[in-house]
Amino acid sequence: PVAAVVPAGSTGAHRPVLVFLHGKGQDEDTNLNDAMYAALARLGQRAPDVVFPDGGDDSYWHDRHDGRWGAYVLRQVIPQAVARLGADPSRVAIGGISMGGFGALDLARLHPQHFCAVGGHSAAVWLSGGQSAAGAFDDARDFARHNVIAAARSGDPYRSMRVWIDVGSDDPFRAADTTLART
Numbered sequence: 001p002v003a004a005v006v007p008a009g010s011t012g013a014h015r016p017v018l019v020f021l022h023g024k025g026q027d028e029d030t031n032l033n034d035a036m037y038a039a040l041a042r043l044g045q046r047a048p049d050v051v052f053p054d055g056g057d058d059s060y061w062h063d064r065h066d067g068r069w070g071a072y073v074l075r076q077v078i079p080q081a082v083a084r085l086g087a088d089p090s091r092v093a094i095g096g097i098s099m100g101g102f103g104a105l106d107l108a109r110l111h112p113q114h115f116c117a118v119g120g121h122s123a124a125v126w127l128s129g130g131q132s133a134a135g136a137f138d139d140a141r142d143f144a145r146h147n148v149i150a151a152a153r154s155g156d157p158y159r160s161m162r163v164w165i166d167v168g169s170d171d172p173f174r175a176a177d178t179t180l181a182r183t
Contacts, residue, residue: 001054003052005036005037007047014087015086016091016092017048019077021055024058048091058135062106073103093115093119094108118158123165123167125149149179
């Protein structure tokens, strides 16, 4: 399932679209709340259409043994959102919270040609595989394939897009998110 929001007063075709990935244990409806609607209202005509796919309880939005979660976003969610909403395919942004923040950063680094911007709010990023949450990765090799900090240390994987990373001062992901932002 996928939820979509087209802001009131939108001007129609060729609008930007934001693919927003939810956190662990959440679903496509979790972020459909008053704060999200108020934020879109404040943006007025600049507000994007927003698509909220369901990524299961703990997919971490990457292709793995239990599913092709990244491929689902790239090959199904985005093309259908662009087609159904009449969105501008050159103005697709991806973002998310926690698990979804990690997924957004990972998908954007692996497929930068698909995105004009990426954002991670309290992104579930770890400095090492041993620090990661149980079930976030299939094994050490899976962590290594999706290590966004190591990828950033090898060169800026986000150089073709705008990047937003934010994290709270008491957030458990603060050290890794700060390391990624500095890198």
